[in-house]
Every structure is written in C-alpha cells, then in structure tokens.
Amino acid sequence: SQTIHQWPATLVQPVGSPLSLECTVEGTSNPNLYWYRQAAGRGLQLLFYSVGIGQISSEVPQNLSASRPQDRQFILSSKKLLLSDSGFYLCVWTANTEAFFGQGTRLTVV
Amino acid sequence: TQLLEQSPQFLSIQEGENLTVYCNSSSVFSSLQWYRQEPGEGPVLLVTVVTGGEVKKLKRLTFQFGDARKDSSLHITAAQPGDTGLYLCAGATGNQFYFGTGTSLTVIP
Numbered sequence: 001s002q003t004i005h006q007w008p009a010t011l012v013q014p015v016g017s018p019l020s021l022e023c024t025v026e027g028t029s030n031p032n033l034y035w036y037r038q039a040a041g042r043g044l045q046l047l048f049y050s051v052g053i054g055q056i057s058s059e060v061p062q063n064l065s066a067s068r069p070q071d072r073q074f075i076l077s078s079k080k081l082l083l084s085d086s087g088f089y090l091c092v093w094t095a096n097t098e099a100f101f102g103q104g105t106r107l108t109v110v
Numbered sequence: 111t112q113l114l115e116q117s118p119q120f121l122s123i124q125e126g127e128n129l130t131v132y133c134n135s136s137s138v139f140s141s142l143q144w145y146r147q148e149p150g151e152g153p154v155l156l157v158t159v160v161t162g163g164e165v166k167k168l169k170r171l172t173f174q175f176g177d178a179r180k181d182s183s184l185h186i187t188a189a190q191p192g193d194t195g196l197y198l199c200a201g202a203t204g205n206q207f208y209f210g211t212g213t214s215l216t217v218i219p
C-alpha cells in the first residue's frame with residue numbers, strides 16, 4: 001500500500017540551531033514530493049517541490065533548503081533557524097489528482 | 111506565491127445557515143480538490159473535480175468547478191457545528207500542487 005511517513009511530529013528548537021525534517025514514501029516510485037508550511041488557521045504555503053532525485057524547485061526564497069537524496073526521501077533543512085520559521089510543516093506526495101499527507105511537524109523556534 | 115485565493119478568510123455563522131466559500135485563481139488547473147482540516151492534523155480530502163463546469167454534491171456540501179477551470183466554490187446548506195474546521199482548496203497544474211489560502215469556518219450551535 002502507498003504510505004508517507006514524516007518525522008518528528010513535534011520539535012522545539014532554539015534560534016540559530018539547525019533543522020532536519022525527513023519524509024519518506026512507500027509503495028510508489030518516482031513520486032512528486034512537496035514541503036508546505038502552514039501558519040495557524042491559514043492555508044498551506046508551498047516551500048519546495050521535487051519531481052525526482054536531486055531535482056528541487058524552490059517557491060519561496062527563505063532560510064530553508066530541501067534535498068532529495070533518494071527517490072522516496074525528501075528532507076527539509078535549515079542551517080540556522082529563525083523565530084519566523086515556527087509553524088506546521090507538511091510533506092505531501094501527489095499521484096494523478098490525489099494528494100497524500102504526512103503526519104505533519106509542529107516546529108516551535110524559541 | 112499564492113496561486114489560489116480563498117474568500118472569506120474567516121467565517122462565523124449560526125447553525126442552520128447556508129454559506130459559500132470561494133477559491134479563485136488566474137491560472138488554469140487540471141484538477142481541483144477541496145479539503146477539510148482539523149487543528150494539528152493533515153487535510154482530509156472532500157472532493158476532486160476535473161471537468162470545467164462540473165458540480166458535485168456530498169450530502170449538504172455542493173462543489174462547483176468553474177467553466178474555465180480557474181475557480182471553484184463550496185456551498186454548505188444548513189451548516190452544523192460538526193462542519194467547523196479549516197477548508198482548503200488545492201489545484202494541480204503540471205508538476206505543481208498548490209493549496210489555497212484557507213477559510214476558517216466556525217458554526218455556532
């Protein structure tokens with residue numbers, strides 16, 4: 001079956017510390033993968049999307065970066081977190097007209 | 111860049127009232143979805159529309175895809191407290207998948 005895993009579920013990090021969020025997909029090959037960030041009560045803002053290994057497109061210039069070292073692995077990173085990086089991060093995989101969501105990561109930068 | 115703009119952003123209504131949420135864009139989408147999201151969880155798919163002018167009904171919810179496939183609407187009849195949540199539209203175009211800005215709905219008993 002097709003599944004998507006995202007971790008960690010919650011994270012509290014100090015300003016200036018690094019970040020690594022990981023997302024893996026099972027049951028499919030060559031998926032389109034996305035990282036979104038969501039502010040409280042608002043829609044999802046597309047941060048990065050990837051159509052294949054090593055192929056990353058950035059939608060919003062910012063303090064974050066993404067990498068796709070393997071076909072079914074998508075990583076969101078930062079070298080130095082800012083307070084404004086706090087939010088709810090979702091990894092998403094799309095197949096045809098349907099989207100599959102990771103569990104989400106609640107990141108609080110303090 | 112937010113390709114999909116939703117309105118209204120916030121909506122608070124009494125139980126039994128009707129409401130409509132709009133999702134607008136200047137871009138054409140091959141398909142458009144509507145999701146409902148609870149706090150701290152991922153969105154849950156409500157419906158997918160793929161044909162311009164398509165209308166789909168899901169109990170008290172009616173979804174319409176614009177003729178030009180650039181916009182959509184969600185109409186809820188006789189809203190109930192259980193309808194409370196964040197409603198998101200999402201559109202697929204090429205390899206990109208965009209979500210709307212969201213509409214936070216509160217239905218007061």
